[in-house]
Amino acid sequence: MSEKEEQKEELAEEITELKDLEDSESVSDELTELTKKIDEMDDQLLRARAEIANITNRNRNERELLQRYRSQDLAKKLLPAIDNLERAMATEVNDEHGASLKKGVEMTLASLQNALKEEGIEEIPAEGEVFDPNFHQGVQTVEASENAPANTIVQVLQKGYKLHDRVLRPSMVVVAQ
């Protein structure tokens, strides 16, 4: 081998080495890139799954609330009808026609009260109870006495109603003070 040829060969080897180095660097860059992308996607997947769980839970809660309080609006509108029927029940009647009418009113009232009860609507306990501003609205006061200690309800002017834990209408009451 001549000196020139040897030099040529050395040079060629050097070039090959450089190329290999370059190649391996770009391959390693690509690997790093892909691994990074996988990490990012892993993160996105985790977040998407967490979102699915959140949405599902939130919607179940919303549905349960809607279901639980679904009768609220109609029930509120029925309260004046019940008041009317209760007032009608206080009317005295003198003949058979009146008695038959009153019997009809009584049955209607019972069926309305039953419908409300089945939907979770109850009268708010008031007379004799301790006044609670969450459930009672004080519209008059009387002086407290032995039979009516301060802060107890002595009379109910209009019945209040609640749907489960929600007040549809507070009781209008007279409170001892």
Place this chain on the structure above:
Amino acid sequence: MSEKEEQKEELAEEITELKDLEDSESVSDELTELTKKIDEMDDQLLRARAEIANITNRNRNERELLQRYRSQDLAKKLLPAIDNLERAMATEVNDEHGASLKKGVEMTLASLQNALKEEGIEEIPAEGEVFDPNFHQGVQTVEASENAPANTIVQVLQKGYKLHDRVLRPSMVVVAQ
């Protein structure tokens, strides 16, 4: 360079080449593996996002339905009360007490009917209409005549009601045949 040395060198080069080949094969395997994984994750992400969109839509529809028909159960239970009041309204009264009671019944009936109407509940049109088994229940028939062509409703025995498009109770009717 001796012949032996040349052979040695050639062998070493061959070994290096083989190693490079091995390395590049395993690197290329790894790249293929990672790219495949990315494709799979891409697919999973797409599906997770489609699921989120589906759940969101389904839940909105469910909520709308719950909202639209929320009064259904309570309204159904009110119908007998309305029947009772309407029957009571047919009672004749002879004195002031009876008249006052009847006035109370009338007001109650109006307030109940109004509450139902506000919640989307309406009486099903029946008298004089063409009989429709989706809305009417035929309980008696009479012979068709000039005034009552076949398949029309000639009398309503009990009023029917619907909530939007849903029948709460069909009308009980007498049909011409």
